[in-house]
Amino acid sequence: MTNEEMQKLTERIQEKIGKESSGLIADDLGLLISDTSKVNQDVFEKSEEITKLKEQKEKLIETNGNLLQQISMGEDIPPKRNQPKVEEDEEVSISWRDCFDSKRQLH
DSSP: OOHHHHHHHHHHHHHHHOHHHHHHSHHHHHHHHHHHHHHHHHHHHHHHHHHHHHHHHHHHHHHHHHHHHHSOOOOOOOOOOOSOOOOSSSOOOOOHHHHBOTTSOBO
């Protein structure tokens, strides 16, 4: 509800209940008007902040896209391993005894 709509509503309430009765609830109506005003201001500020954040997000996406286009793609080279090569024809046999020492603990 906008500030103008809230003002019109309070004026209608005052007209309906009369000046004497409206004096009794004037404090409450004043609180309603000021709270509505504060809420409207908060909503407006949050809306502006959301708009700014969306614009920043779009700029960051565009900038990141440009940066990714500048990175050259290298060749996929598998990592070198320090393990000795085992020829395909050569069979490797490992026994469970090779895995344990004399105290039956793993090497």
